[in-house]
Amino acid sequence: MQAPKDRFSSQSAAYRQFRPQYPPELYAFLLNQVQGRERAWDCGTGNGQVASQLAGHFAEVAATDISQKQLQQATPLPNVHYSLSRAEQTPFPDRHFNLITVAQALHWFDFVAFFAEVQRVARPGALLAVWGYGLLRIGPAIDALLDHFYMQVVGPYWDAERRHIDAAYTSIPFPFAEMEAPPPFAIRQQWHLAQVEGYLSTWSAVRNYQQEKGANPLPELVQQLSPLWGAQALREVRFPIFMRLARL
Template structure:
């Protein structure tokens, strides 16, 4: 089993405050595929964004993460049970869950071990839904700055797991009966401070700071100011990519 990488404890507050919100259409699609709403597992829950939505639909939601600091920032609801746990080994009983979700986190997991655990704890015909998103898009001029920041300034500071995100999880094994999923998109209106806060939540930014003692987002902020007034909001977009399927056992 691969070693644990905790890349988000240091910036748990930024992660909770600035990460994008997934669209309701995504959850409605999941609702159409799930056959029962007794129990769901949100793995790599982070700030509990997905768990909170699942709690509106499921009687019980179990949400796990390896970061105690992330869990401390997570949204609380009576029917959400948060646990500090690896994705690959939990204490849940066999055949418990109707749905397992992983949002923007599966690239950090040991996939073979994780999917064995999903098979063990899932009911027959349960749904497994994994998704992520890549770079945000704003405008031609700003997108160029973002691409340079991502690929050149931070290029060597991304962990190798990021390649799976760039690949949109296409090369990842997925031992479930996969079904077709519509295209979903995150759309929001952000000001410059929200965008900069989002960049500060990146694992590569934390790796850069750890090695160099300076924050590369500060330089990016100066570049953005040429295209973005302090009190202005702009429409931002993230394209969501997915792997979803049904458990057969």
């Protein structure tokens, strides 16, 4: 089993501030599919965004991550237990969880080992839901600049795992009988340009670029975007969500 990659500890505060929030309809869909509300496990929880939403619907929520700095950004809740743990090897009992979620993290895992662990800790009939979101979309002219930045400027600095996001997780072997995915969800945010810049600063490719070149690629992009955006304008920023589901 390979050692896990941690690309987010160094920017955990920015990650909490700028990463987008999943829409309420995504959670409503998942909760409608779950058989039992005793325990949920949010794996790769980061700063606990998903775990905190599940807390209102389950007696207990386990939330694990490999980054202590990310976990320190999470909001404490009485029924959420945050712990430092690899996805592929956990301390949980067998047949323990009604719901297992992984949001924007599965591509970092050892798939074979993780899915074996899922099978071990899931109750019969438990729901596994893994999802992520693709490149932000705003409008044709702005999107063209973002695409060039994503593919050409920082493209060479993405980890190889990023290809699974580009493929909407269809490139990840899924060893379970797959349920039909819901109609596509999307994250929709009203953002100023500064918030877009903050979000882009959390990209691991931007961080890798800075470490190798000793320069920040974002100011040039922001300068290009600024006349298209408007100084004080709020614009809708849309992130398309993809999801894979299984009944275990």
